[in-house]
Amino acid sequence: DAGVIQSPRHEVTEMGQEVTLRCKPISGHNSLFWYRQTMMRGLELLIYFNNNVPIDDSGMPEDRFSAKMPNASFSTLKIQPSEPRDSAVYFCASRSTRETGELFFGEGSRLTVL
Amino acid sequence: DAKTTQPPSMDCAEGRAANLPCNHSTISGNEYVYWYRQIHSQGPQYIIHGLKNNETNEMASLIITEDRKSSTLILPHATLRDTAVYYCIVGNTDKLIFGTGTRLQVFP
Numbered sequence: 001d002a003g004v005i006q007s008p009r010h011e012v013t014e015m016g017q018e019v020t021l022r023c024k025p026i027s028g029h030n031s032l033f034w035y036r037q038t039m040m041r042g043l044e045l046l047i048y049f050n051n052n053v054p055i056d057d058s059g060m061p062e063d064r065f066s067a068k069m070p071n072a073s074f075s076t077l078k079i080q081p082s083e084p085r086d087s088a089v090y091f092c093a094s095r096s097t098r099e100t101g102e103l104f105f106g107e108g109s110r111l112t113v114l
Numbered sequence: 115d116a117k118t119t120q121p122p123s124m125d126c127a128e129g130r131a132a133n134l135p136c137n138h139s140t141i142s143g144n145e146y147v148y149w150y151r152q153i154h155s156q157g158p159q160y161i162i163h164g165l166k167n168n169e170t171n172e173m174a175s176l177i178i179t180e181d182r183k184s185s186t187l188i189l190p191h192a193t194l195r196d197t198a199v200y201y202c203i204v205g206n207t208d209k210l211i212f213g214t215g216t217r218l219q220v221f222p
Binding site for chain 2: 004033035042043045048055056089091093102103104105106107108110
């Protein structure tokens with residue numbers, strides 16, 4: 001099992017550019033979560049999906065952020081336009097709702113917006 | 115989701131047991147207690163979870179008080195590799211909200 005796969009691992013971009021982060025959950029998992037981590041705010045839940053449907057996006061900071069899950073094996077988090085305050089590590093995680101247990105996290109995508 | 119309270123930091127000598135407390139006085143009947151840890155800048159890693167009963171796995175033990183208002187994570191023989199931020203979370207099978215956690219420093 002390859003685990004949750006995120007790309008890119010590192011991204012450096014300039015303010016105003018579009019950023020797309022990608023996530024491949026573990027096969028068979030039907031819930032997917034996007035978290036953001038900064039020193040100031042810690043780990044924040046941005047949005048989560050069950051069976052490819054967004055369930056709660058109350059953590060998405062503003063309209064510049066959008067997330068999609070077109071199928072069970074792929075999700076994207078897009079920031080357009082990006083701003084320096086969006087600099088953070090973005091984690092994707094997946095789990096099976098058929099169990100009560102663990103979230104499996106990816107290694108994260110470190111975003112730096114200059 | 116119920117909130118949790120954890121000490122910001124703790125120290126533990128290598129080889130000794132590390133006991134990490136967590137208060138969750140507003141936990142509701144269907145909410146589980148989960149523990150995760152985050153080593154340096156890696157993604158958080160699941161450790162253990164429980165509902166009412168004490169639980170043990172290869173990584174740790176979880177002790178939940180009878181009234182479920184607090185719990186303790188026990189690492190029986192801490193190693194230097196256990197240095198990490200430990201998060202106690204209460205929730206159900208939907209979203210899990212992470213707090214600030216306890217930074218555990220294991221020293222030689």
